[in-house]
């Protein structure tokens with residue numbers, strides 16, 4: 017496990033890498049481990065269903081707080097995308113694997129591929145220096161589910177209070193809302209895909225809800241094995 | 243069910259995403275040590291309970307998680323306007339009737355209570371930007 021003392025990243029805070037790595041002898045478990053044991057989640061791939069739910073576990077989730085102008089400069093330098101300044105904005109990098117999302121007027125959620133968040137956090141801290149900001153690694157507390165298929169929107173209509181019609185949840189929009197009595201961050205990164213960022217401890221509940229609500233269409237939940 | 247316009251998210255959301263947090267515009271005494279017990283007690287425990295126009299603090303707990311203010315009619319449940327923290331209401335008990343007669347409803351020009359104007363097609367026609 018690598019650590020960075022506060023002196024190494026601009027003197028703000030000590031950070032540590034939450035991905036222990038293969039040599040540490042610790043096997044990370046996805047938030048859907050229990051669902052997998054229960055047979056509610058299958059390996060990735062298989063016959064096509066009308067709705068496909070894929071878990072993307074272990075991604076790097078960072079919450080950035082501070083002034084938009086200060087953070088925008090740092091994020092553009094380190095990630096190559098600009099901070100969405102408009103409410104509910106979601107931007108992706110050219111590859112589509114890194115995203116920055118507006119959460120509130122002084123808060124953004126950054127999601128990057130697994131293992132990148134430790135270095136990114138240190139680089140952002142070093143760049144932001146003495147500015148008034150906060151960065152918190154929240155990757156351990158939430159997980160991301162991808163929803164695709166022609167009936168995905170219909171499934172969401174039964175599950176969230178938000179208007180998921182084309183004019184409500186446009187591509188490049190992300191909202192916090194209610195999903196089956198729990199909270200969710202609902203994202204629309206592209207035309208054919210929705211993303212749900214759910215609490216780790218609610219992940220199994222959300223999967224069970226999705227399986228039940230998706231039964232009429234045919235739905236499979238998949239998670240890459242680790 | 244309220245349909246509430248969040249001044250931070252800049253769109254209407256279902257009431258389920260929000261939580262009320264009591265009377266708005268309470269000012270904490272600047273120097274608590276120097277106020278009388280009565281003044282401190284008033285600040286801590288006593289709240290207005292008007293019939294009619296009331297200014298309330300709400301939080302968009304499942305959305306942006308920001309607190310903001312609502313001017314609401316406690317008799318009809320009609321939400322007259324929503325505005326950010328630090329801002330002052332444009333509708334108060336003193337000017338409510340005048341403003342209603344003038345047809346001024348909210349800063350954003352929409353009725354905010356579903357049911358208050360069931361025939362109002364505006365909410366459905368409005369395309370969120």
Ligand SMILES: [Zn+2]
Nearest residue numbers: 248251302306
């Ligand atoms: Zn909001």
